[in-house]
Structures are given as structure tokens and as C-alpha cells.
Amino acid sequence: MLAINILTHAFLQVIGNLRQLVNISALPLLIQFFGAIATIFTAIGANNATGNASFVTLPLLVAFLLLPFVWIAVNWHRFVLLNQPQSILPRLPMNAVLRYIGTAILIAILLLVPLALAAATFQIIAGVLGSAGITFVLAFAFGIAIMLALMVASLRLGVALPAAAIGAPDAITTAWKATAGNTGTFLLLGVLMALLQIPINLITMVPTGPATPFLVSILILLLTIAVLWIYMFISLSVLTTLYGYFVERRQLRTSI
Template sequence: MSGAIVTHSVQLVRRNIGEALRVSLVPLAVATVLIGLITAFFGPEVPLQPGTEEAPAPADLAATLIVLAVTVTVGILCAAWAAVAWHRFVLLEEYPGWIPPFAGRPVGAYALRSFQLSLVVIAIMVPISLVFALIATLLPFVFLVFLAIFFAASYLSLRFGLILPATAVGETMSLRAAWAASASASNGIAVAAVVLAALQIVLALAVQGLALAGLGILAFAADIVVNWLSLMLGIAVLTTIYGVTVEGRRLG
């Protein structure tokens, strides 16, 4: 099962590309527009000339933190909106329309569980990162150490992440139960974590390269595509892991 989870997830999105677009385009568009508007109207002002920056006043810093919190919340809710629709399409065969159902779906609960998952992974990764940081001071390949940290966070997110598709289909699953259920597929999950982490890094560097080359519009478009691809592959992998480890489905 080492690479089967990733292969099956990619094929799942490819074979159902229409449904993948239906569950994700509107939530992604809503997130992009809302975050853009919030940032434009309430975000910090960018100085016109470099070197003219001043230390932010406490009130400005507080406003920036509020804007950041709101934009992150919007992003999580819209991602949850798409994810719930995809999980229910694959696991319950609920075929989505171009506007995925929001009312009557556990989108809010999914978003809260996503936040809980993030806090748990961060809490675990803090001491691990400190150990890796100490190791990094002794090694010449510091970048590889940071890759290991990113991989570890991705692995933990996938192991504990079974709570998310469970929430989407109306089931209750604890973090302990998610970890136990995913143990049988730990090797495949490790491969999936490496692939997803590497893909995110490569795509982020590609978008950054376009921006640094002065291709702002192309970088913006590429960033949207990258966000869509990262979202769909991430929730497809979680759906596959849940189907195999919890529901006993076969890959292939």
C-alpha cells in the first residue's frame, strides 16, 4: 500500500474532475474574493517607497492581527465547505451541484475540527522542531532538517486527520481513534505525506519564482491553481485513507 494511497487519490480526482470542480470552484472563488476585499479595505498600508516603513503602532498591530484572524477563518470555512462536499460525494455518493450545499451540512463542525487538528499538530511539532533545530546546528544540510519537520507535520495531519471525513459524513471520531484506525496504513500514509509535502514546496517555489520574475498576474493565476490542487489532493488523500482504514474499502 506504500504508494497506492497517493495513486488512488490522484486517479479519484482525475476520473471525477467534473465533481472536483463543482465542489471547489465556488468555495475557492468566495475565499479569494472575500480575503482580497478584507485585505484591501482593512489590511495594513504598504509604503510606496522602500525604506519609509515605520514601526507599527499597537492599534495598527492589533488591527492587523484581527484581519489575519478573519482571513484565516474565511479560508478554513471555505476549504471546509469544499471538503465536506467532496467527502460526502465519495463516501456517501452525494453528487454535488455547482454550488455545494452549505446549510444542513457539517461545514462549521468540520472547520472547528480542522482548527483542533492544527492545534494538536502544532503542540506535538513544537518540541520535535526544537530537537530538529538543535540537530540542524550540527549538520551542513539545514534545509533537509526543515524538510523533515514539514514531512513530520504532514504525516501527523494525515494520521489524525481521519476525524475530518468522519465529521463530514456525520460520524464522531476522537483523535485517539483516528490514530489507532490509521495505524494499519501507516506506511502508505508516510509516502502520501512525503508526496504532498514535496508537492506543496515545489509548487510554492514555482509561484514565488513567477512573482520574483515580475510576472505578477501569472503568479496570481498560478497561486489559485496551486491552492486548488493542494486542496483537492489533500482532501482526496484523507478520503482514501478513511475509506480504506475505517470503512474497509479496497484500493483499485
């Protein structure tokens, strides 16, 4: 199936370029780590001084947590699609980063507006029905349908992100048109990505406490970080692969 081939290609893309993964992500992740610590201490200081730390912490969270991730994403897309290798001090293409953020905001709006309209429509229908039992069944079916629709739409629109990273024109329009007629593929791909998250969530939820040996706690922490790191790049690679396949008509690699 095409969805399985896309996910396989994305996975092979990741494991075949581990050195580039390190080069692209090491510095941004270090900035995230120390930025998170700085944000915590700044928030504590601001809270003690004014009683309201949100006006201080929000800009810091954007600067230290969001921007490094976008930096990683942009350089990964550009490495794969433009054959632009990165050193341990990766490039910071600010124009591409700003395009990426702007495109992500537009995608969020395009997803949230129909969701809000659908929720309002459901409230009207539920009010007309009046029956708690029927409303519950309807809410369950409606929720599943909305979740699946969002899954497909977010993947299709998400193809615009690598397009923005490499400076392709009309990123969102191009992505939406190029992926038309493949609802089943995107639906299955979204389900596979969700299933892939299950073992990852199980690893991240492994309980640790005072009774846990220190070495075991460290190993669990390192395993959690490594798994989340790999999954992040697999997710980015899925979008890159979708762009390469549907827009640039590249071939999929399904074996080593």
C-alpha cells in the same frame, strides 16, 4: 506499494470528477477572492483610522479565507464518502463545517503539545552538552526526526477530518486506531506528497515583472491557480482515500 496506490487512487478520484470539483469549489473560491479584496481595503481603512488593523482583519480572514476552504473540504469528503453530488450552488452543511473546524483544532493541539515538549527536551539536552558542534549535529538529526514524526502523525490524525465531515462518531480515536501499524506507509506517503509539491512550488515561483508580456503573465497566473486548485483536491482526496481504505475498508482503484 500501498502509499503509491493510495496516492494513485486519490489522483484518479480527482481527475475523474472534474465537474464536481468545479461545482464544489467555484462559489467558495469566488467568496475567497472578493473576501480577500474586501479584507485588504478594510484593513487599509482601519489602519488609517486607528493605526491598528489586526482586530478588524483577523475575523475577516477567518470568515473569507478559512471558512470557504472548509466548505470545499467538507463537501468533497461528503461527495466521495456519502455519494452526495453537489450543484454549482453547493450545500452548506453548517454542522459538518463546525465539526470539521473543531476536529482540526483538536488535531493541531495534539500535534503542537508533543512538539513543544520535544523542543523543551532538546533545549535541556543542548544546555547539558554545551558543545556547539555536537549541538548542531544533534539539532539537525532531531529536526529530521521531528519532521518525519509530525508527517506521519498529521496524516494519521488527518483521517479524522473526513470522518468529521460525514458525522462519524469518535473521529480522532477511530482514525488513530484504524491507521495503527502503518508507519512506513504514512511515511512514504508524506514524502511523496512533499515531492509532489516541488514542481508546484517551481511553477508558483516563476518570476514575472514589468518586462514580462501581459499575456504571458496572465497564462502563468492561470496555470498557478489551476495547479494549486488541483493539488488542494488531491490533498483532500488523500485524506478521503485514507478514511475509505483504513476505516471503511474500501478497495483502492489504481488504473483508469
